[in-house]
Amino acid sequence: MKRQDSEIFHDEALCKKSFVTGENFKSQNCLGVHLINDEQGEFYVFRVWAPNAQEVFLVGDFNDWKDTEPMTYDKETGIWEIITDLPNEMDLYKFHVTQQNGRKIMKIDPFSKMFEKRPGNASVVYIEKEKKWKDGLFKGRHKRSNHFKRPLNIYEVHASSFKQHTNGNPYTFKDLTEELVPYLVQMNYTHVEFMPLMEHPLDQSWGYQLIGYFALCSTYGTPEEFQEFVEACHLNNIGVLVDWVPGHFCVNDDALAYYDGTPQFEYVDPERAENRRWGSINFDLGRPEVQSFLISSILYWVETFHIDGIRVDAVSSMIYRNYDDGPFTLNHEGGYTNLEGYYFLQKLNAVMKNEHPEVLMIAEESSSETKITGSIENSLGFDYKWNMGWMNDILRFYEMDPLFRGDNFNLMTFSFMYMMEERFILPLSHDEVVHGKKSLMHKMWGDRYKQFAQLRNLYTYLITHPGKKLLFMGSEWGQFLEWKFNEELEWVDLEDELNQQMQFFTSELNEFYRQSSCLWELEDTRETIEIIDADNKSDTVLSFIRQGKKKKDFYIVILNMTPVERKNFQIGVPYEGTYEEVWNTEMKEFGGTWEKHNKSCETSNNEFKQFDYSIETTVPALGALILKPADVRINRKK
Structure with a gap:
């Protein structure tokens, strides 16, 4: 009928x-x-x-x-x-x-x-049922607060390789509700971010070549199970972010590609339609129907699943005509900008800010030519941008033999020059632990003990550097093997005491970050940081201050990038008085050798650079320290 x-x-x-x-x-x-x-x-x-x-x-x-x-x-x-x-x-x-x-x-x-x-x-033929959500308190709290001035510490997950059943089948979201949510709580993360969850035909694409923009990948269970997972996260005060791919789509003949036999979802120009780098097809982002399709997709995920943020993948490929390998044409103004992609992203962010201003819009973008974050009038309108420059420089530095680090100290400090140009997320992501790049643990110089010491040092720098944080799964305990998309994480590592201690360290560091307002409440302003010494190439020690709203709410961060313990190490401090150590990466419970913290430091009147006072302490080999004022007098002379 x-x-x-x-x-x-x-x-x-x-x-x-x-x-x-x-x-x-x-x-x-x-x-x-x-x-x-x-x-x-x-x-x-x-x-x-x-x-x-x-x-x-x-x-x-x-x-x-x-x-x-x-x-x-x-x-x-x-x-x-x-x-x-x-x-x-x-x-x-x-x-x-x-x-x-x-x-x-x-x-x-x-x-x-x-x-x-x-x-x-x-x-x-699936008709979704309306869910009666129980996360109103979480959603309401986040609508009322300013996420720029809140801690944001993300655990990045590939859903089908976090854990698998003994028969090799990946966990569904019903399983992940029982396993992953408690783990996120244990590890003190504020958010979890999933690599794309939308339907895709090939696991090797990691979900970045989609066919179903409105469908949860059937491998991961039912939409109702994913809703229950998100609700469980919210009830445990954990936000949920999802990667989304609006730039290009899967070439499969039975999917979106040349749907009616003509360029429909893709550009008419075959050179612009073909994405040679990834073997996919580029959306025609200037076509009105495609804009309706894609913006509907993102709103569907936000509204149906109560998603708290979207990471837009491969933004550079959407805004530059010369991003891909091979020939390209200039735009009608004679420039390299893909104007259709640029204006689509502005439109997307304008719609999101109008409909759901509390939802985080995050750009995975690798250039510095275009303003990405900020108001729609002056940028693409994203809330955050992945800081790929920081990530590349830092990992090059930590892979380096300490003998050469002094001469390359700028890799450690260059980000201070541009850290306020965008609102950044500092990503140590899946892309850095795959395809022969080695795991973060394996990248570290030296023997196994030194590798763990440097990993603790690196994570302390991640947490104390201005910008929000992201770490890929398995890195929190120092998994040595590269990530494999078709196998579960090396949970067997946690039978080893050093891996257990590394996991404990990360959990404690995450909680330290959550409880330390000076590490996030001013970080979108220049007042958030004051450099003490970024020029000590001979000792290769970096020191800086992270400042909160109150004058006495600040930390002093000291990072030793060599395997040499620095005794009686002098740094400048802003106020006269006493400073106490609150973080030491070489404590025994973290896998180090120190059983006691350094004693509290009293200031001397020895000037140090722009500071009227200085202190001396011992900085562990390849270690990091954080000190806070215990009893200081706000009487800075200069």
């Missing part, structure tokens, strides 16, 4: 029209599959955008995959539709499309909210 087009509601007609003008940011409410219940009975309506197709049939389990259910075409919008009572919920379906050139091909539903499990790839 079918219903006629005249019975479609007026608001659905408006929904279709706004989709093609690029202003429908809830287009999943119109396209895809929907259930209608009225006096005539129960029906399903299917809609798909394929403006240049000759013919489209709805096929599936319910009609033996035969062309018995023709869809009708709306010339004004390019949308095909059918209303029928044939399917049952959870049936499989596709659209049998006769493309512009007459080629017939089975295509997925771009708006499908569920796919069958691999190796199948059909869409599923």
Whole structure:
């Protein structure tokens, strides 16, 4: 039984029209599959955008995959539709499309909210149920507060390789609710970030080549299970971030690629459509229907799953025409900027700030030519940008033999020159522990003991350097082997005492960060830091102050980058009085050798650079110290 087009509601007609003008940011409410219940009975309506197709049939389990259910075409919008009572919920379906050139091909539903499990790839007739959320306190608190002035410490996770069952199957979100949420609490992280969770056909892409922009990958369980996971995180005061890929999509012939036989989701220019670097296809970000599709996708994830932040992947590839390998054309102004991508991202962030200003918008972007964070008028409008420069410099430095670190000390300190140009996240991410780059632990110079010492030093620098924090899973205990996307983490490492102590160190450091307001409440201002000494190349020791709102709320950070203990080491301090050690990476419980902290330090009147007073302490070999004022007098002379 079918219903006629005249019975479609007026608001659905408006929904279709706004989709093609690029202003429908809830287009999943119109396209895809929907259930209608009225006096005539129960029906399903299917809609798909394929403006240049000759013919489209709805096929599936319910009609033996035969062309018995023709869809009708709306010339004004390019949308095909059918209303029928044939399917049952959870049936499989596709659209049998006769493309512009007459080629017939089975295509997925771009708006499908569920796919069958691999190796199948059909869409599923799935109607989501409205969830009664219990996270109102968490959501309300975050709406009212300023996230720039809160701690943000992210644990980055690849969902299917965090843990796996004994048969090799990855954990679903039901499993992760039981295992990962308590672990996040134990490790004192404020947020968890997932590499893309949307449907993708190939694990080797890590989720960065998508086919389903509205569907949780079937490997990870059901949408309801993911909702329960997010709610459990929120009830434990943990935010949830998700990676999202609006720049390019999977080349699979049965997915979005040349859907109706013409450039539809992709650029008309084949050179601009082809993403040679990643073997994928670039979205035409200037096309209104594509803008509706992508912005609807991000809002769907935020609203359906209560996501607290989105990391937009590969922003550079979206805003520069010369980013990819191979030939490129200049824009109509004669420049390298991809204007369509630039204005799309501004539009995306404007919509997000209007709809959900509390949701963090994060850019993974590797250049310095374009302002990424800030107001829409002066930038792309993101809240945060990954600091790829800091990450590259720091890892080069820590991999280096200490004999050469003094001559390359600028790698350690250069970020101080530009740290306020954007709002940064400091990422030690998955990209740095794969493809022969070695794990963070393996990158460290020296024997195993020295590697752990330097890892503790590195994480202390991460936590005390201005900017929000991100660490990839397994790095918290010093996993030695590289990350493998198809295997679980090396949890067996934790049978070793040094790995246990490293894990404990990270947990304690994370809690130290959460409880230390001077490490985050002013970090979007220059007042957050004062350099004590960034020129000590001979000793290769870096020292600086992190300042909170109150004058006496500050830390002194000292990082020794050599395997030489520095006794009676002098640094300048801002005020006269007593300073006590509150953090020492070489304490025995962390895997070091020190059983007691340094004694409290009394100032002397010896001037040190811009400071009127100085103190002396012992800095462990390859160690890091943090001191705080215990009893000081605010009487700075200069």
